Amino acid sequence: MGERILELRGVSKFFPGIRALERVDFDLETGEIHALVGENGAGKSTLIKIITGVHQPDEGEIFWRGQKVTIPNPTVASRYQIAAVYQQPASFPHLSITENIFLGHPFLRPFSRRLDWKRMHDRARELLKSLGSDLDPITPVGTLSTAQKQIVEIAKALSINAQILIMDEPTAALTKREAEELYRIMRELKSQGTAIIFISHRFEDIYEVADRVTVLRDGKKVGTWMVKDISERDLVRAMVGREITQLFPKAWVTPGRELLRVEGLSKTGYFSNVSFTLHAGEILGVSGLVGSGRTEVAHALFGIAPADRGKIFVEGKEVTIRSPLDAIACGIGYLPEDRLQQGLFLPMSINDNITIAILDSLTRRGWLQPEREYEVSSKMLELLKIKAPSIFSLVSSLSGGNQQKVVVAKLLAARLRILILDEPTHGIDVGAKAAIHQIMSDLAQEGFGIIMISSEMPEILGMSDRILVMCEGRVSGILTREEATQEKIMEMAVNVNWAKLQKKEKVGVDYA
Amino acid sequence: MRKGGGVQIRGLRELGIIVFIIIISILVGIRNPRFLTWGNLHDMLLDTAVLSVVAVGMMFVLVTGGIDLSAESVLALTGMVAGIIIKDNPYLSPVFMLLFGLLFGGFLGAVTGLIVAKGRVLPIIATLSMMYIYRGITFIVSRGEWIDAHEMPESFKALATGRVLGFSNLIAIALGVYLLFYYFANHTRTGREIYAVGSNLEAARIIGINTDWVIWLVYTLSGALSGLGGVMWVARYASAQNDTAAGFVLTVVAACVLGGVSISGGAGTIPGVFLGAITIGIINNALPMIRVSPFWRMALQGLIILVAALVNVAVARNVERAQLRQREELRMVRHGA
Numbered sequence: 043m044g045e046r047i048l049e050l051r052g053v054s055k056f057f058p059g060i061r062a063l064e065r066v067d068f069d070l071e072t073g074e075i076h077a078l079v080g081e082n083g084a085g086k087s088t089l090i091k092i093i094t095g096v097h098q099p100d101e102g103e104i105f106w107r108g109q110k111v112t113i114p115n116p117t118v119a120s121r122y123q124i125a126a127v128y129q130q131p132a133s134f135p136h137l138s139i140t141e142n143i144f145l146g147h148p149f150l151r152p153f154s155r156r157l158d159w160k161r162m163h164d165r166a167r168e169l170l171k172s173l174g175s176d177l178d179p180i181t182p183v184g185t186l187s188t189a190q191k192q193i194v195e196i197a198k199a200l201s202i203n204a205q206i207l208i209m210d211e212p213t214a215a216l217t218k219r220e221a222e223e224l225y226r227i228m229r230e231l232k233s234q235g236t237a238i239i240f241i242s243h244r245f246e247d248i249y250e251v252a253d254r255v256t257v258l259r260d261g262k263k264v265g266t267w268m269v270k271d272i273s274e275r276d277l278v279r280a281m282v283g284r285e286i287t288q289l290f291p292k293a294w295v296t297p298g299r300e301l302l303r304v305e306g307l308s309k310t311g312y313f314s315n316v317s318f319t320l321h322a323g324e325i326l327g328v329s330g331l332v333g334s335g336r337t338e339v340a341h342a343l344f345g346i347a348p349a350d351r352g353k354i355f356v357e358g359k360e361v362t363i364r365s366p367l368d369a370i371a372c373g374i375g376y377l378p379e380d381r382l383q384q385g386l387f388l389p390m391s392i393n394d395n396i397t398i399a400i401l402d403s404l405t406r407r408g409w410l411q412p413e414r415e416y417e418v419s420s421k422m423l424e425l426l427k428i429k430a431p432s433i434f435s436l437v438s439s440l441s442g443g444n445q446q447k448v449v450v451a452k453l454l455a456a457r458l459r460i461l462i463l464d465e466p467t468h469g470i471d472v473g474a475k476a477a478i479h480q481i482m483s484d485l486a487q488e489g490f491g492i493i494m495i496s497s498e499m500p501e502i503l504g505m506s507d508r509i510l511v512m513c514e515g516r517v518s519g520i521l522t523r524e525e526a527t528q529e530k531i532m533e534m535a536v537n538v539n540w541a542k543l544q545k546k547e548k549v550g551v552d553y554a
Numbered sequence: 555m556r557k558g559g560g561v562q563i564r565g566l567r568e569l570g571i572i573v574f575i576i577i578i579s580i581l582v583g584i585r586n587p588r589f590l591t592w593g594n595l596h597d598m599l600l601d602t603a604v605l606s607v608v609a610v611g612m613m614f615v616l617v618t619g620g621i622d623l624s625a626e627s628v629l630a631l632t633g634m635v636a637g638i639i640i641k642d643n644p645y646l647s648p649v650f651m652l653l654f655g656l657l658f659g660g661f662l663g664a665v666t667g668l669i670v671a672k673g674r675v676l677p678i679i680a681t682l683s684m685m686y687i688y689r690g691i692t693f694i695v696s697r698g699e700w701i702d703a704h705e706m707p708e709s710f711k712a713l714a715t716g717r718v719l720g721f722s723n724l725i726a727i728a729l730g731v732y733l734l735f736y737y738f739a740n741h742t743r744t745g746r747e748i749y750a751v752g753s754n755l756e757a758a759r760i761i762g763i764n765t766d767w768v769i770w771l772v773y774t775l776s777g778a779l780s781g782l783g784g785v786m787w788v789a790r791y792a793s794a795q796n797d798t799a800a801g802f803v804l805t806v807v808a809a810c811v812l813g814g815v816s817i818s819g820g821a822g823t824i825p826g827v828f829l830g831a832i833t834i835g836i837i838n839n840a841l842p843m844i845r846v847s848p849f850w851r852m853a854l855q856g857l858i859i860l861v862a863a864l865v866n867v868a869v870a871r872n873v874e875r876a877q878l879r880q881r882e883e884l885r886m887v888r889h890g891a
Binding site for chain 1: 740741742743746747749750752753754757758760761762763816820821
């Protein structure tokens with residue numbers, strides 16, 4: 043390892059209501075591969091975005107080769123020879139590989155200012171070759187596989203002589219062989235002195251290529267270790283090892299009759315062979331990292347993006363769900379993760395939002411009955427303790443927590459039996475969170491069946507009767523409330539290769 | 555296209571249009587041999603000249619993901635103003651009038667571009683408004699009157715009747731526009747930045763492209779070429795009227811779509827637009843020659859565009875499905891291992 047090329051000191055970033063990063067120190071040396079790990083929302087992306095100039099830190103300092111710098115935008119970042127390769131590269135799909143590499147800094151002929159295609163194509167071919175790829179540089183990037191796109195992104199980084207290369211989950215969408223090819227390229231770059239920051243959920247990757255590993259949790263740094271000095275078990279513990287301080291009010295309810303049974307649900311490219319049951323009075327937590335297929339399963343159950351194969355039974359009867367309308371007819375409701383985009387009509391009143399899905403039942407001879415509408419929404423306002431001057435207030439004027447309650451009210455008004463809640467407390471303050479949890483508990487007691495997708499470990503552990511863990515489109519297991527621990531869930535979610543791990547530990551014992 | 559190095563999804567697509575054009579020509583030629591005579595082909599190209607020039611400007615706008623509905627009114631207004639000027643100043647050179655068309659149309663387009671790029675008004679709304687505004691101004695400046703053939707000097711009408719190397723001047727102008735903009739689209743930095751903006755606006759901004767300027771530029775270009783088309787139109791038909799080219803903009807968009815320009819932005823080539831315009835020209839010229847009723851013509855034209863669009867959708871869907879299948883397979887491999 044060489045000199046320190048990048049250092050972050052006490053960097054913090056606050057978003058409304060959230061501390062994304064809190065006084066994080068981080069350093070990077072030339073010729074090292076530094077892994078960055080943590081749960082969803084641990085602050086990895088925010089850290090990367092600060093380094094690449096997408097976000098500005100609210101506190102703290104950045105040093106580049108020992109000198110204090112500010113990185114106000116990505117263009118300046120590339121001047122400091124910082125480049126990033128993302129899991130799904132943000133490229134120009136219609137344009138050729140050459141153009142994707144050189145658009146920001148094309149070769150021009152000296153006098154005519156005409157683009158020098160020949161030199162650019164030749165240089166692109168050279169760069170690709172140095173990465174072991176014989177792709178034709180005139181190929182449009184939109185026709186490449188993800189692995190090929192990443193190679194193009196790396197070539198782009200090389201074209202600006204990047205000394206700091208950030209790779210955000212580069213192996214998530216790659217086959218084993220493609221991943222190995224990527225490791226080879228990373229080692230090669232490292233031997234030439236490039237410093238690489240490497241984000242990955244796959245422990246296999248980390249132990250394969252990384253020199254050091256930094257763990258973030260809830261926006262704070264847990265620590266930095268040499269990879270060879272920390273076992274996978276300790277790494278998992280570092281990622282999840284928090285004390286659970288919040289109280290969750292889910293009361294025990296004896297599960298009633300079966301409301302929902304899913305058998306072998308599959309959707310090509312998203313998830314496969316998902317099976318589970320849900321009973322009245324039960325909260326089924328669904329855990330998994332981003333990209334594990336959690337939300338896609340919810341979308342299939344609610345008919346937004348129907349599954350290709352598999353069976354869905356509601357109260358014992360097989361049903362076909364091809365659209366949200368079908369799902370609602372079966373008594374299934376969905377609270378979307380992105381409430382602003384998919385859950386609310388911001389410029390409309392609370393009343394209009396709550397009754398929008400049930401207008402049919404509020405009409406007489408085709409005419410709406412406003413009094414009945416007001417009756418329904420007033421009841422909901424009271425029931426869910428929505429803090430608003432009246433049912434005619436605009437939803438856009440409410441706080442995040444109260445907006446979320448309006449979405450829940452909309453679901454409840456529709457007389458459903460099965461509720462799918464996708465990140466129900468994401469981005470709302472602690473008080474509103476407790477209120478939503480109380481509502482969920484009450485609903486379970488009334489006999490609703492609830493599927494709760496959540497990235498927050500304490501919420502999953504505190505609210506769920508059973509926990510379904512997903513990894514890479516598959517169900518890696520279902521845990522009961524008693525069995526579940528943070529470590530077990532995280533292990534199932536990151537798909538640690540335990541067979542291999544145990545072998546490794548044995549070797550360690552032998553040496554000892 | 556190796557040395558051009560621009561957008562590569564063309565190839566196949568343009569080959570498809572060429573094959574279509576050849577098949578139609580042969581079929582029509584068998585039914586009516588007069589179709590394939592030099593005289594008729596020249597007439598057809600002459601009829602297509604204005605369409606093809608305006609379509610180049612439209613292509614750049616479509617490539618950024620916008621649309622310029624005001625093109626037809628810019629054409630009419632520029633044509634009318636040019637007609638008034640030439641009527642009062644018959645000694646003016648026709649070349650000067652063409653330059654005037656470019657500049658005046660460019661100015662009208664620049665106003666529209668400012669509204670879209672800086673005013674952040676949706677392109678379809680901004681250009682719809684400007685379509686009505688410029689059409690209205692056409693009526694105002696002409697006081698509702700039109701300019702006839704006998705009010706125009708012979709030198710000006712010679713723009714359409716005169717020939718260079720056996721081609722009408724108008725065809726030569728159109729070819730010149732195509733050569734110039736082929737170079738612009740493929741060999742200049744700005745030309746390629748237009749494609750980048752349409753392919754991924756956010757990424758374009760991140761690599762330091764002045765996206766507002768690029769968007770302003772394409773509307774200015776579209777205006778300039780529509781203005782040029784206006785002067786060509788007035789010379790060709792030897793009259794400037796208030797309702798000139800009403801509804802013409804949709805034909806222009808149709809030519810672009812047939813030529814493989816993506817309405818959602820990012821894709822579109824100069825050769826493609828050329829072939830698209832020619833295809834429209836052939837449909838308009840050939841259908842009457844094989845005595846297809848004019849009542850059927852429009853419907854047939856629509857049908858052909860629809861088929862082209864359906865083929866596009868089918869291709870896109872197949873690509874997506876193949877990608878998903880690939881992803882699934884690699885997951886199977888990983889889990890199996």
